[in-house]
Amino acid sequence: MLNKTTINQLHDLHLSAMAAAFIEQQEQPGPDTLPFDERLALLVEAEWLAKRSKRINRLVTQAGFRFPAVIEDIDYQGKHGISKPDVQRLCEGSYLRNKQNILITGPTGVGKTYLVSAIGRAACYQGTPVTYIRVPDFFVQLSDAQMEGRFTLLRNRLATVPLLILDDWGLRKFTLEESHEIMELFERRYDAASTIISGQLPCSAWHGLFPDPTLADAILDRVVHNAHKFNISGDSMRKTLADRDPD
Incomplete structure (x- = not known):
């Protein structure tokens, strides 16, 4: 229940990539073997990469090459x-x-x-x-x-x-x-x-x-x-x- 609430809250915050990465972590065997800071870093990186990709695609489209x-x-x-x-x-x-x-x-x-x-x-x-x-x-x-x-x-x-x-x-x-x-x-x-x-x-x-x-x-x-x-x-x-x- 707690995980589902967290995922819904991430979506509400428009952090969909982080939510997807969180779900992926839960589905992997033994996610608790990674330290908390490493798991958090992976979630943040997933969101950062997704937003960067969207920004690049938007800039390329707006450029009109x-x-x-x-x-x-x-x-x-x-x-x-x-x-x-x-x-x-x-x-x-x-x-x-x-x-x-x-x-x-x-x-x-x-x-x-x-x-x-x-x-x-x-x-x-x-x-x-x-x-x-x-x-x-x-x-x-x-x-x-x-x-x-x-x-x-x-x-x-x-x-x-x-x-x-x-x-x-x-x-x-x-x-x-x-x-x-x-x-x-x-x-x-x-x-x-x-x-x-x-x-x-x-x-x-x-x-x-x-x-x-x-x-x-x-x-x-x-x-x-x-x-x-x-x-x-x-x-x-x-x-x-x-x-x-x-x-």
Whole structure:
């Protein structure tokens, strides 16, 4: 009776994993052979792991990654400009703690989106909130938010999320209005949060994306100087996968 009451109370406290672990302990032969503190530690660990897993899953879902990418599945064969040790170092998260950026450039199909999604997921595993968004969608979302009266809310969320991933950067030149919006974004994120940018154009060509050279200097100063930069080259992943497909 006492055990049943304890289990019900754990459920009432939303400690379901601890309750399940407690039941498991009761079903094991000779649970009393373990000291009380060890048994308690096992119960607490079960609940902690369950809550951590739920938080990670929630962060991954909220991030909106384009691919369900993980670093273990990254294919480095035929790639130049970034290595497995590079990615492992990035996934340790020091760039997040130091509020630094990551810039990944390279031709279409080389695997940039998969790579930034995998790095972003690794950040989620460390408990870091992440937002993934394609640059064209960034401006569409801002426009929609302005019409719906939630422009400031969206602007603040994108400016303050600990890790923002901007994919498909530089598909076209930015307008002056877009340039000012980008300037506002990076002015607020500078030395306050990390941003990962992925695009086809090398960083040396980014200045030409902006119509105002002075504005371009100001934006790039806030983006590039404290960033880890990787220019990737190699075979197209899409071509490689197509060649492997017998159909």
